[in-house]
Amino acid sequence: MTNITVLNSQDHRTLRVQPGASPRYGDDKRFVAVIVGEFPFVAVHYPILLTKDAQTGGFLVGAMLGFDEDENLFLDEKGMESYRPLNLQRGPFFTAGSDLAIDVDHPRIGGGELLFTEAGEPAPYLRRMMSLFRDLVPGSDTTRAFIEIIIRLKLVEPIDITASFDDGGKRTLTDLYTINQEALRALPDAAAIDLFRKGYLQLIYLMIGSLKQIPVLAQKKNRRLLAATASLGA
């Protein structure tokens, strides 16, 4: 359960938060939403795809980290092996209007970094979180605007990802979407220039380029499966 409350230096003076990435803290996510500012960092490691929010049906853009529910192929007990998206770094923090809020029942609570100094000033970890939210909040608005435009221009199409693994298993993911490259090429000049001027064309090409990470992701999963089988055999 979650128990979200506005953060303040009185009530939360002695609260400690585990900052690291771990499956124990709920970082084992198959898909994590990212903001457009993260695209260059994300695209070199993970496929950037769209999916729909199960509650609202609205589109989210994010990094695909695994094939199965609760599978993050880049996470182990030591943490994330490559770029850690802001939404995985934010831990138990949320925004409530212009305030920072915290889920005091989050598994990260207890042990780890103090949020406040003895004087009641934000400690370095909390300052990092505050800075993270200064990127994340406006970044989420820009990202929403970007998604709206590519949907309106009919540049989004479903992508069915099917992967077969050496243990005989097979996965078919049907809830993901990517850029329709044919529709992109068919855009009228004015729309293409508008995308370019807004900086969106570059984002679109990062999304297209990141599709090359899908087979890399499949190989990674395959190696894990084989390692698991091998250890079972031994």
Added chain:
Amino acid sequence: MHPVRNVVIVGGGTAGWLTAGVIAARHQGRIKAGTFSVTLIESPNVPIIGVGEGTWPTLRTTLEKMGVSETDLFRHCDAAFKQGAKFARWTTGAADDAYYHPLMLPQGFTQVNLAPHWLAGGKDQSFCDAVTPQGVLCDDGLAPKMITTPEYQAVANYAYHLDAGKFAPFLQKHCTAKLGVCHIQADVQTVNQLENGDIKSVTTQQAGEIAGDLFVDCTGFRSLLLGQALGVPFKDCNDVLFCDTALAMQVPYDTPDAPMASHTISTAHAAGWTWDIGLPTRRGTGYVYSSRHVSDEQAEETLRSYVGPAVRGLTPRKISIRSGHRETFWKNNCVAIGLAAGFLEPLESSAIVLIELSAKLIAEQMPANREVMDIIAARFNDVNHYRWGRIIDFLKLHYVLTQRPEKFWQDNLDPASVPARLQNLLHLWKYQPPWFFDEFDRIEEVFPAASYQYVLYGMGFRTEVAAAENEGTRSQAAGFLSEAMNLTRKLRAQLPRNRDLVKKIHDYGLQPI
């Protein structure tokens, strides 16, 4: 050669605006190039009838092709999902007497006929529940899709319930703003004809004379052009379908989040039946009956007792129904659509689907010039005679399998009131269940053989089936029957409540993909 460039539709309402939208969407290229026009003349003084609140799944394709957003339809027309109809008390009249006519076909319908297998089996399940999940979804009050399902796509096949009074203005806005339909608000005073009978123009009170190459009569029961100006007679069907009056009443919900049925509830009474349609903000109800069998006062009493305590303070609106259609639908350069073409009765919501199919045929087959128009007109008339005939048969089917004792129902069993074609089929179906070879094979058949199966076996009709005859398709049928069971289990777990989804569509909208 006299090219057909200007289509003039007389009459707004659902028929007029749907026709305008379908034709204009199909001919956008020519409209934008300025070589073709669609004009709709609507009287500012004649109110639209607007009781048609049930539709067929065809409306999804029709609206999508017009470029209408499904989210907008839900938000502006008080629309909700319809997954079929539940027929209560039609067979015996007992409290537990009910069956579904769902919109999903039986599982594997195009590959194997499940009816004989169900008939030969133990029948521990109703036919509907054995072959499709949809009856169970309706019982559970579930929606036919999810918030993540794109606009117009279905998880379970669906149509809409909607507020007809809001639907026509909604279409009007779309047609004029997006499709280039010219809207003229004026009263038609005279219809000006050439010597050969063709309509040259109409003279209006407010906008002068308006000429056209093809006129579409959407003037409702009056049939101002085809009926009055061209003198095409009306063919009564009241010897087959007895209902001639309806009392309609809009009933509020007890609470705004009260459960909302995702199917039409049709309940049989002494001299007809009531409809009950769940819209998000209210229920639309009404009693359709034969005035030869019951007085208006008694009918109102029946409707009031059906609606229950919510009826206090409500007054029903009376609508006369003249069951029948024009003898010809397209004559000279004039074609009638909607009530101007005819109306049977509200059972099975055939009115709007007929509008769509007619408009589509005209749009697809738009004659290039007056010289070839008669060929298209003959084709249109042939198709429409077939459609009206099959709809009359299918509606009558609901009345001829009853065991109810009241005079209205017993009169319906009189063979003199049953069309010969239907009598033949009923005879045949005693020995073989309906499927593809029963002539329901037109490209745009309004009611496919599956619909006949749902009604026949829902009402306990017996077809003699020899078990040995099923041998060849037994394993295939077993596969589809178990597929239907698995699908039922899966969809029950997956689909949201009907009202919850409609609310989410209002809050968040559906995605276009």
